[in-house]
Amino acid sequence: MKSKIADPSLAKNGAKQYEWAYNHMPILAKTIENALKKSNFNGAPIAVCLHVTKETSALVMGLKKMGADVYLAAANPLSTQNDVAAYLDSEGVYVFAWRGENSREYQDCIRQILRGKPEVVMDDGCDAHATIHDEKEFKSLNPRGGTEETTTGVIRLKALEKSGKLRYPVIAVNNAQTKHLFDNRYGTGQSTFDGILRATSLLMAGKNVVVCGYGWVGRGIATRSRGFGALTTVVEVDPVRALEARMDGFDVMPMSESAKIGDFFITATGQTHVIRTEHIKSMKEGAILVNAGHFDVEIDVKGLDEIAKSVREVRPNVDEYALLNGKKVYLIGKGRIANLVAAEGHPPEVMSMSFSNQLLSAVRIYEKGKTMEKKTIDVPKDIDDQVARNALEAMGIKIDEPTKEQLKYGESWQL
Numbered sequence: 001m002k003s004k005i006a007d008p009s010l011a012k013n014g015a016k017q018y019e020w021a022y023n024h025m026p027i028l029a030k031t032i033e034n035a036l037k038k039s040n041f042n043g044a045p046i047a048v049c050l051h052v053t054k055e056t057s058a059l060v061m062g063l064k065k066m067g068a069d070v071y072l073a074a075a076n077p078l079s080t081q082n083d084v085a086a087y088l089d090s091e092g093v094y095v096f097a098w099r100g101e102n103s104r105e106y107q108d109c110i111r112q113i114l115r116g117k118p119e120v121v122m123d124d125g126c127d128a129h130a131t132i133h134d135e136k137e138f139k140s141l142n143p144r145g146g147t148e149e150t151t152t153g154v155i156r157l158k159a160l161e162k163s164g165k166l167r168y169p170v171i172a173v174n175n176a177q178t179k180h181l182f183d184n185r186y187g188t189g190q191s192t193f194d195g196i197l198r199a200t201s202l203l204m205a206g207k208n209v210v211v212c213g214y215g216w217v218g219r220g221i222a223t224r225s226r227g228f229g230a231l232t233t234v235v236e237v238d239p240v241r242a243l244e245a246r247m248d249g250f251d252v253m254p255m256s257e258s259a260k261i262g263d264f265f266i267t268a269t270g271q272t273h274v275i276r277t278e279h280i281k282s283m284k285e286g287a288i289l290v291n292a293g294h295f296d297v298e299i300d301v302k303g304l305d306e307i308a309k310s311v312r313e314v315r316p317n318v319d320e321y322a323l324l325n326g327k328k329v330y331l332i333g334k335g336r337i338a339n340l341v342a343a344e345g346h347p348p349e350v351m352s353m354s355f356s357n358q359l360l361s362a363v364r365i366y367e368k369g370k371t372m373e374k375k376t377i378d379v380p381k382d383i384d385d386q387v388a389r390n391a392l393e394a395m396g397i398k399i400d401e402p403t404k405e406q407l408k409y410g411e412s413w414q415l
């Protein structure tokens with residue numbers, strides 16, 4: 001099988017990107033070093049459908065070091081870093097990814113990695129798992145199991161499991177505490193603004209920022225927004241999370257009201273059409289629309305097209321929509337995951353934890369998948385704890401152990 005990438009001559013630059021990421025991912029380096037002592041993939045094919053970033057190259061090279069034959073496709077048509085794809089190809093990974101794939105090419109790339117007959121399927125958003133379960137060509141594919149990186153992917157897998165059709169166990173990496181508490185919150189919190197600032201080069205201080213969704217991603221974004229000195233409003237549908245947002249010191253109001261005041265709107269819900277044309281029509285001149293959720297469904301981009309007289313790209317990753325009502329609004333990265341389209345995704349330090357969970361979960365699936373229930377399974381606690389311990393060690397932080405007396409006290413009902 002031959003890779004399909006944008007430009008193999010970018011490999012040298014991709015190697016530098018890999019080196020930079022790897023050198024800032026000591027937790028992953030330690031996880032690989034420890035895993036190598038006990039486990040090996042023995043040449044097994046592994047399909048990886050993740051954003052093709054420098055951080056992912058550190059994970060993929062780790063899988064290779066552990067003896068896997070890796071097939072890589074992107075988890076989003078606009079998130080691939082072409083130099084990283086070229087570097088991985090030069091290292092013998094089968095890569096099917098380039099920035100700017102159209103929808104058909106994106107799906108074809110996923111099919112290509114599945115044609116490698118993977119024993120383990122690592123996914124971000126569930127498009128690879130869905131393809132295996134949906135398409136005739138893959139009906140006989142029988143992997144030992146898989147992993148899933150993100151909230152939206154876990155929701156889709158749970159729906160697949162509920163329909164009784166899930167054919168293999170999948171470890172929900174997103175559900176590890178050392179994943180969503182850090183990656184979703186601090187990773188997306190920072191990198192979403194990295195994307196917004198690279199795309200717009202505008203000042204955040206004093207602006208009105210509306211954050212839709214106060215889950216792990218939303219609260220990370222809202223906190224960083226406040227850090228910039230922006231007046232931050234949260235939109236929610238969950239009463240408990242709305243209350244949390246309010247007591248964390250944010251304004252909370254419905255989308256229809258916040259639409260009138262926002263300078264920036266950032267969606268992070270995993271839901272469809274959270275910002276609709278009725279909201280966009282009431283927005284201020286120059287409002288900027290950003291999506292940080294996994295799929296490009298949170299802002300109604302098709303509806304936006306329909307209420308616009310004209311659309312033009314005014315800066316890389318910024319489209320200006322001249323609306324029929326005379327106002328202009330701006331859309332970042334075509335409404336796709338802004339931190340990966342307009343920036344480089346999460347910083348390596350945080351992906352070091354997420355990908356340690358991915359690697360250890362892939363090992364668990366490879367070694368025990370055939371005996372595991374065909375369900376969406378939480379990351380085993382021993383893996384989660386190990387990643388946290390490795391992270392603390394990498395930061396030079398020591399913690400206490402409970403004494404024997406405390407352990408006994410904690411297990412007793414008598415005082």
Ligand SMILES: NC(=O)c1ccc[n+]([C@@H]2O[C@H](COP(=O)([O-])OP(=O)(O)OC[C@H]3O[C@@H](n4cnc5c(N)ncnc54)[C@H](O)[C@@H]3O)[C@@H](O)[C@H]2O)c1
Nearest residue numbers: 150151152213215216217236237238269270271292293294
């Ligand atoms: N950009 C990234 O790199 C990145 C990283 C991690 C996760 N994600 C994605 O971000 C999205 C959110 O992830 P999460 O972990 O925060 O999920 P979450 O389930 O913790 O939070 C989502 C929140 O959105 C709220 N919500 C749902 N519908 C809403 C609506 N119509 N209006 C307002 N709020 C609504 C929910 O009540 C919930 O509180 C998912 O699509 C996830 O896959 C993106």
